[in-house]
Amino acid sequence: MASDPMIQLKDVRFAYEQGEDDTPQAAEFAIDGVSFNIEKGSFVAIVGSNGSGKSTLAKHMNALLLPTSGEVLVDDLNTVTESQTQPWEIRKRVGMVFQNPDNQLVSSVVEDDVAFGPENIGIEPSEIRRRVDESLQMVGMYEHRKKGPHLLSGGQKQRIAIAGVIAMDPECVVFDEPTAMLDPKGRREIMSIIRKLHSQGRTVVLITHFMEEAAEADRIIIMEHGKVHADGTPAQIFSRDDLGVLALPFAVKMAKRLRQSGIDVPADIVTDEQLADFLCSKEQG
């Protein structure tokens, strides 16, 4: 893989509450010595149970939080020094979609909300119009552009939030548990938009606790107690036996059972589609 990093984390430590002068104890670190790079154009899933520090880590990627020690580089810009003058230079590059679709929409008209980000970075009005229409079409919400967000479903609101991020044209989008508050239908819609964004060549970071969603990434990082517990391709990760409380995706469990009963399923089969394709080709062959 080409080593052109979008985001670099170097021994990042972060504590929410800091004493006046005494350095926080190791146990208080929400993130405790995390180092890894996220390559341009990759699709990385960060998984972990509640309190593992995955959301805190995500907020470091666009300078919403600054590391207590260590450093975060976004496109070679240091988040700490950039934050003092123009944090939006980083946030322009790394957009973020949050968990609660209700609490991230600003305007009572859908298209005005999508325009909010581009307006903030001073884009020409005609260009904003073009981007708003384009991103609303991409998430399939163009016909709702004049409506109020309170009339839409959770999944639709989340699509508006994504459109608002895409309209800023970031190189990288960080999703912080975007499907946690949605029903299965909304969840599927969001995942298909995430896939689309990745296929456009954007870097995607997906924070989730659904292993099924993580299986679609090309790399999974498992966080535990503020540290990186495991890091690898989905096939590598799912073959480990130290994943603890995290439930394996259905396809992986199914593949294991099939292997036990003598069907040779390759290790890189991790999603339902891959399993279905494999089984169908098996039948024909």
Added chain:
Amino acid sequence: MAVRDITLGQYFPGESCIHRLDPRVKIVCTFVYLISLFVVKSFSAFLLCILFLGTVIALSKIPFKFISKGLKPVIFLIILTMVINLFFVSTGDVLAKLGPITITKDGIYRALFMGLRLVLLIFGSSLMTLTTKPIELTDGMEKLLSPLAKIGLPAHELAMMMTIALRFIPTLLDETDKIMKAQTARGADFENGSIKEKAKALIPLLVPLFVSAFRIAGDLAMAMEARCYHGGSGRTRMHQMKLGKGDAVAIAVTVIYLALVILSRQLPLL
């Protein structure tokens, strides 16, 4: 679900030429109209105001019933004003006397005059909110006030606050509904009892509501920051307000109207 049905502000959707006017023009014209009501000295001059207002109402194609709805919350105030004027104006010919209260010809005249003025005032201002979306009003306000930003008036911030308030009214209503149901499930009673008991019952509703309002505010602030919000400086707007032909006509008509009202003070026609 009931709380979702409320309309934001009192916008009456339509496509009339009044609806299509630039919000800035509407705000300024409404303001001029309101001032004109205080310039007027005689009933005959009120005919001008009624004519002006009537034309605008007809053009807006809003049923009169909707406009008169605006009177409901202030009807008591209007009656009170009229009664005070009726009883406490003591100049002019005495028509009736009851103890310390005298009813005079001037009193009746003043009462009717004030009542009419208040009604015209309410109709005029509700016409503006009926024909303009709240969000357009906010944008118009921001644009109109922006020259004052130089002397320290936070025009953009005020408009942003209005926008967010409008956006979160339905969200907070939903939240209220949720908390009410949760507390009712735990035995809270919001419907029965004396006024004092009812007021007390609101505490378990208001405390969680405030807590959740602060949580929402925190989330929203973070989401706004993530979307590069850094105040009004260097910000562009997608909607560019442009004055059209209709706006020019509206301004001209309003100016002529104001001139006529001022003239009516000099020339008592009736």
